[in-house]
Amino acid sequence: MQYKTNFISMTLLGVIYQASAFSFVAIVMYNSGVIDGWVFEEICFLYGLRLLAHALSVLPLSHLWTLDSMVREAEFDRYLLRPMSPFLQFLTSKFQMNAAGDLLVAVIVLGYAFPRVDIDFNPATVAYLTASVAGGALIEASIQVSVASLVFRTLNTMSFRIFTDTIFNLTGSYPLTIFSGFTQSLLIAIPVSFVAYFPAVVTLGKEGELNVPHWVAFLTFPIGLLLLLGAAVTWKSQMRHYQSSGH
Secondary structure, three states: OHHHHHHHHHHHHHHHHHHHHHHHHHHHHHHHOOEOOEOHHHHHHHHHHHHHHHHHHHHHHHHHHHHHHHHHOOHHHHHHOOOOOHHHHHHHOOOOOHHHHHHHHHHHHHHHHHHHOOOOOOHHHHHHHHHHHHHHHHHHHHHHHHHHOOHHHHOOOHHHHHHHHHHHHHHOOOOHHHOOHHHHHHHHHOOHHHOOHHHHHHHOOOHHHOOOOHHHHHOHHHHHHHHHHHHHHHHHHHHOOOOOOOO
16 A cells, blocks of 8 residues: 555656646747747647657666665665676666656647647558657667766766756757757757657658758667667776775
8 A cells, every 4th residue: 555655646746747847838838829830739749759758768767866876875786796787686676656657747748739730640650659759768768877877987977967857858848940050959969859859840741840851850769779779888887987885
């Protein structure tokens, strides 16, 4: 009963947080009506795609936010004593329920947007969206793991990780075209724009506003795989610098 209550309360906490963030977008849309050619329903679709990718990236990595304190207090030692991947042991040792709230809000927002936007739901579109959401989740997850792994050297990555998460949250839910040319290039390079903006542009038939070759908008999943590989390499290389309680 205690676990059930905890699950419900943490899920509600996640719902409240994400609903508050979405309400800001709704207020902006109410006051402006259209954001650079995007109507409210299209913004909802873009927002929902980004939040869905974010939720899927957070679900398996929710315990990652405790890594800083575990490394500083040498509690990470326990994962080095067993014949299993320390990374997998760490991730599966605890699950924070508020990530389920992110997923719930994403489903609700997309459920509102889908019947109200002009999308041809053929097999190719469904496959593209599925791959894009998976790729977007891999992008966010890989970047968070890479940044978090720096704790083995610096002992404190929280401010940098919050900054990274904030960039994705604040810029990934809006059309790329509202930003300056320099910021657009930066968001493509990071690559925030691949998480939801490019998939939304292609799906909604807004390719005319792309400032990159059309084929680039189809690279979300491959980029996610490459970043996943990079995150694995970064984690292993940084973990070598971990100093256990015996040092």
